[in-house]
Amino acid sequence: MEVLWRAGSAMRVRAVLDELNEGRASALAYTTVMTVLSRLAERGVVLRERSGRGYAYRAAFDNAAEIAVRRLLDDHGEAALASFVDHVEGDDELRARLRKLVNDE
Amino acid sequence: MRPGAALTTLVVTALATYPALVVGWCVTGLLGADPAARELGRGGHPGAVAAVVLVLVGTVAVGNAVWTALRTLRQTRRFRRWVDGVRVGVAGPVAAVARELGVPGRVKMVALDEPLAVTAGLLRPYIVVSTGLLRALSAAELHAVLAHEQVHARRRDPLRLLLGQVLAAHLWFLPIARDVYSRARLSYELAADRQATYRYGRAALAGALLRVVSAPAFGVPFADAELLEARVAQLESGRPPRPAPVPSRRSVLTLVAAMGFLVMIVSAWLFMVLVCPC
Numbered sequence: 001m002e003v004l005w006r007a008g009s010a011m012r013v014r015a016v017l018d019e020l021n022e023g024r025a026s027a028l029a030y031t032t033v034m035t036v037l038s039r040l041a042e043r044g045v046v047l048r049e050r051s052g053r054g055y056a057y058r059a060a061f062d063n064a065a066e067i068a069v070r071r072l073l074d075d076h077g078e079a080a081l082a083s084f085v086d087h088v089e090g091d092d093e094l095r096a097r098l099r100k101l102v103n104d105e
Numbered sequence: 106m107r108p109g110a111a112l113t114t115l116v117v118t119a120l121a122t123y124p125a126l127v128v129g130w131c132v133t134g135l136l137g138a139d140p141a142a143r144e145l146g147r148g149g150h151p152g153a154v155a156a157v158v159l160v161l162v163g164t165v166a167v168g169n170a171v172w173t174a175l176r177t178l179r180q181t182r183r184f185r186r187w188v189d190g191v192r193v194g195v196a197g198p199v200a201a202v203a204r205e206l207g208v209p210g211r212v213k214m215v216a217l218d219e220p221l222a223v224t225a226g227l228l229r230p231y232i233v234v235s236t237g238l239l240r241a242l243s244a245a246e247l248h249a250v251l252a253h254e255q256v257h258a259r260r261r262d263p264l265r266l267l268l269g270q271v272l273a274a275h276l277w278f279l280p281i282a283r284d285v286y287s288r289a290r291l292s293y294e295l296a297a298d299r300q301a302t303y304r305y306g307r308a309a310l311a312g313a314l315l316r317v318v319s320a321p322a323f324g325v326p327f328a329d330a331e332l333l334e335a336r337v338a339q340l341e342s343g344r345p346p347r348p349a350p351v352p353s354r355r356s357v358l359t360l361v362a363a364m365g366f367l368v369m370i371v372s373a374w375l376f377m378v379l380v381c382p383c
Contacts, residue, residue, distance in 0.1 A: 061219075081184060082257040082266060082293065084222035084250055085317045085333070097337050098315040105308035 001045070001059060010049055010056035013037060111289035112265055115272040115282065122166065122276070125370040129159030132373050135380055142380040152376020155369035162366075166275045173274035177267050184225055188233055191215045196239055202248055206255045208232065214239075220317050222250045224257035227264045232257075238317075246313035249305045256297035266290060278362050280355040288348055291332055295345050298336055311340050 003019045004011060011019075013034045021027045037057045041048040046057045133156050135142040146153035195203070195214045203212040212232045215221070220238035224230050232254040242250065257263070269286045276282035301310050314336065331349060338346040 081181070082224040082254075082262045082297075084253060085314065094333060094337055095315060095318065097341065098311045098318075101311035101337075101340055102308050102315060105306065 001040075004046060004057065004059040010047075010051065010058040012051055012054060012056045016057065109265075109289075109292070111285050111292060112269050112272075115269055115276065115285055115289070118279070118282070119272045119275045122163070122366075125159055125366065125373075126163035126166075128370060128373045128377060129156045129163055132156030132377050133160050135377065139380060145376070145380060150376055152372045152374075152379070156373040156376065159366075159369055159373055162278055166277060169277050170271045170275035174267070174271045177270060181225065181227065181263075181267075188213055188215055188225075191217060193236065196236070198244065198247065199234055199239060199251070202251045203232075205248075206251055208251075208255050208258060211258060212251070222254055222317075224254045225263055226258075227261070227267060230258040230261055230263055241316045242313055243309075245305060245309040246316065249301045249309035250313045252301040252304050253297040253310070256300045257293065260293070260296075262293045262297075265293065278366070279359045280362070281351050281359045284351045284355065287331075291335055291348070292345075294332060294336060295339055298339060299345075302340065307340055311337075314340075 003016050007015075007019075013030065016037065017028060017030055017033045020033065037046060038048070040046040041057065045060055047060045048055045048057055050056075132142075132153065136146045136153060136156070137143075142153075193214050193216045195212055199212060199214060200209065203209050211230070212234065215233055215235050217235035218237040219235060220241040221233065221235035222238055223233045225233060232251065234251070234254075238250065239247065266289075269289045273282040273286040298310060314333075318333070335346050335348075
């Protein structure tokens, strides 16, 4: 996550691996990093985008606190918290309908 | 649906399982203590089998409910610790709206770039808003969001949600219990939206929803599109939308489970009458 935050843009697995292995005594394997990144993508902590024939990964949130609160709201928070919005990606159709409501008044 | 009806359904259903569980526990107790009962039970009497199944179902139900309650309480405490860690002074405009809505002192502000508005706290609910929310919204939209959260706080919705979650876990053997819980949750959101719209108008609430769902920090799809869909539909029509029907497979499975449960109760009851020394 630190590497992705520093980069501030999408990175391919190879680039993340190189960064991590810099100055490391025992190098991490490509597959290890790939597995971790795809797990993080499944949990919504990083975003995966197509890049050439493979994928590039980008941090979905700016810092650890945002991840913590996001996960709190997503995983278990629902029982004890009433959040204004926990579905945070309205699809385009819903957004268009909301825009219409705002403009109609 | 009236907010509260779904939760009442869960409470009544969960309570209704207890007589069955008591019969199950009595019969298994008899099977353990009474030689005649044990003899019949060894013969594979259907009533004895039913009682054992009821006890197993009941034990899982109670265990599940307790575990869910503990997990949720732990999460709530964690959330509170997080809030206290990143808490900042309540900004002037937020404090002013809080006073207007009659919840001064109930609003906490946290330093977080993403727009966040949450009501938490079980006995003394409090509203958490982020600095990012204040930046993202216009004055009218901020009013609408806080009015929405104020309804959650006034009705103690976090506590209702905890109860709903625990009861749905207790009723694990009825597949639509989760749907009923979701419906309860939906009804609270819709009720809070209606109040916010009534006070500050449709455009303010729609604008707030629009800004929060299109915030750039969020690019990740999360579950529960249905909830947002229903809220937008209510804003458009001014009436709560008809709830989406429960998938028929889950309804059928629930019906089968409920019938099975009834048959087992009757069977275990008859067995109890047969062998009870009292």
